[in-house]
Amino acid sequence: MTEKKEECGIFAIYGDPDAAQKTYFALHSLQHRGQESAGIASGDGELIHCFTGMGQVSRVFRSSRGVLERLENPMAIGHVRYSTTGSSNPTNAQPFLSEFSRGQVAVAHNGNLINASLLRDEYEAYGHIFKTSNDTEIIVHLMAKPTHVTKPDPLGHVLNHLQGAYSLLFLFPDRIETARDPYGIRPLCLGKTKSGAYCVASETCALDAINADYVRDVEPGEIITLDKDGLSSRFFVTPGTVTPGHCIFEHVYFSKQSSMIFGENVHDVRVRSGRQLAIEHPVDADLVMPVPDSGTSAAIGYANESGIPFDMGFVRSHYIGRTFLSPSQTMRDLAVKLKLTVVKSVVEGKRLIVIDDSIVRGTTTKGKIKSLREAGAKEIHMRVACPPIKHPCFYGVDFPTHEELLANQIDSIEEIRKFLGVDTLGYISLEGLLSCASLPSDHYCTACWSGKYKIPVNKVVNKFSMERHQTQLFDQNEME
Ligand code: SF4
Numbered sequence: 001m002t003e004k005k006e007e008c009g010i011f012a013i014y015g016d017p018d019a020a021q022k023t024y025f026a027l028h029s030l031q032h033r034g035q036e037s038a039g040i041a042s043g044d045g046e047l048i049h050c051f052t053g054m055g056q057v058s059r060v061f062r063s064s065r066g067v068l069e070r071l072e073n074p075m076a077i078g079h080v081r082y083s084t085t086g087s088s089n090p091t092n093a094q095p096f097l098s099e100f101s102r103g104q105v106a107v108a109h110n111g112n113l114i115n116a117s118l119l120r121d122e123y124e125a126y127g128h129i130f131k132t133s134n135d136t137e138i139i140v141h142l143m144a145k146p147t148h149v150t151k152p153d154p155l156g157h158v159l160n161h162l163q164g165a166y167s168l169l170f171l172f173p174d175r176i177e178t179a180r181d182p183y184g185i186r187p188l189c190l191g192k193t194k195s196g197a198y199c200v201a202s203e204t205c206a207l208d209a210i211n212a213d214y215v216r217d218v219e220p221g222e223i224i225t226l227d228k229d230g231l232s233s234r235f236f237v238t239p240g241t242v243t244p245g246h247c248i249f250e251h252v253y254f255s256k257q258s259s260m261i262f263g264e265n266v267h268d269v270r271v272r273s274g275r276q277l278a279i280e281h282p283v284d285a286d287l288v289m290p291v292p293d294s295g296t297s298a299a300i301g302y303a304n305e306s307g308i309p310f311d312m313g314f315v316r317s318h319y320i321g322r323t324f325l326s327p328s329q330t331m332r333d334l335a336v337k338l339k340l341t342v343v344k345s346v347v348e349g350k351r352l353i354v355i356d357d358s359i360v361r362g363t364t365t366k367g368k369i370k371s372l373r374e375a376g377a378k379e380i381h382m383r384v385a386c387p388p389i390k391h392p393c394f395y396g397v398d399f400p401t402h403e404e405l406l407a408n409q410i411d412s413i414e415e416i417r418k419f420l421g422v423d424t425l426g427y428i429s430l431e432g433l434l435s436c437a438s439l440p441s442d443h444y445c446t447a448c449w450s451g452k453y454k455i456p457v458n459k460v461v462n463k464f465s466m467e468r469h470q471t472q473l474f475d476q477n478e479m480e
Contacts, residue, residue, distance in 0.1 A: 009033035111165030156236035184220030245454035274301020281426025
């Protein structure tokens with residue numbers, strides 16, 4: 001039902017008497033990044049206390065009255081999850097709490113490790129027992145390896161074994177360590193509260209939620225330690241030796257419009273992409289309308305550039321929840337309609353320019369177009385704020401397999417137009433999209449459009465990823 005799914009959101013805070021409460025509010029603001037499970041771990045200086053559950057943040061912590069109070073310690077980390085690796089079940093919820101020879105550690109991860117399967121095979125061959133099916137657990141096994149714990153910087157040493165995308169939080173009983181992969185694929189930022197407590201979050205919207213100020217991004221390849229001595233930083237790869245590969249899809253779809261990602265505001269980048277779309281694919285029409293919410297900023301940009309009025313032809317319900325849980329196809333169709341309702345008086349008899357952030361499988365878009373036709377739209381001109389998606393993501397975004405991606409199966413734009421049932425169709429060019437963001441073009445990952453993966457996807461990774469997709473399809477079918 002859902003064509004592309006959020007990944008995960010993480011948050012940490014050190015040195016605040018209300019650390020768990022603040023983590024709770026920060027996770028609320030990151031809820032768009034994952035709704036399957038949520039969890040908070042806090043440290044009292046000697047012990048770590050952890051609580052996780054299935055569902056959205058409010059559900060997990062509402063159904064467990066008093067948990068937040070019991071987690072009240074001066075440092076905490078939190079996680080909201082959508083499963084990119086590992087099935088959707090309570091054991092895979094994070095933070096992931098473990099104990100090894102150096103004591104307790106709780107881990108929260110956003111991203112996807114492409115060599116996790118390979119490493120896990122190796123460790124299982126030596127008798128290691130894994131409690132979950134997610135890729136994060138391998139990190140703890142690497143940390144516990146006797147030859148690793150004696151290294152001068154054990155965590156930096158372990159991180160050098162990982163390949164893929166990772167923004168990570170580690171809660172030890174006396175400190176928090178946070179790290180970002182050398183390509184900086186997923187975002188991670190540092191903030192500070194008015195009372196001087198440091199915090200780290202996937203997006204700056206989490207800092208806004210607790211009235212903290214944005215300080216800077218955690219650099220690719222950097223480890224930041226938060227402890228009683230304040231903040232300290234070190235690098236586990238030499239800075240400047242790796243060209244970054246920030247996921248530009250964070251700007252297109254995943255991140256909240258209010259957030260600063262990779263140094264700039266998400267809404268601003270989306271508005272520029274809408275302007276660029278209008279330059280690349282102009283058309284005469286009566287109004288510009290978005291597919292809300294992620295198409296809204298780009299639609300504003302298109303309307304501003306073209307001078308064609310903007311209006312809301314769709315209204316989105318935020319209360320319908322996970323529609324794929326509905327028991328039958330008819331019920332699921334109705335649920336989708338409820339989620340996105342057409343405003344008939346806005347679209348009837350009009351020539352519409354409909355702006356969406358992306359098209360993945362195309363089936364959902366086709367349904368939206370059908371409902372606009374039924375409401376009396378005269379013409380529908382579809383404009384898409386990212387190029388045709390042709391390749392899967394191995395770095396933590398749950399796109400379908402090659403075979404399920406519309407633009408991979410249908411090569412011609414004209415054939416895609418016919419499939420969707422629109423009058424005209426225009427995608428922004430990759431060069432056009434990259435020109436809307438401020439960093440140099442080669443500092444972004446564009447693999448789902450270009451097929452050029454920054455971190456080589458070798459045969460082992462391909463095998464792993466195929467298994468991953470099979471697991472996901474199985475999980476989803478099970479739920480459907
Ligand atoms: Fe982002 Fe696409 Fe790269 Fe995945 S492949 S990290 S979604 S740009």
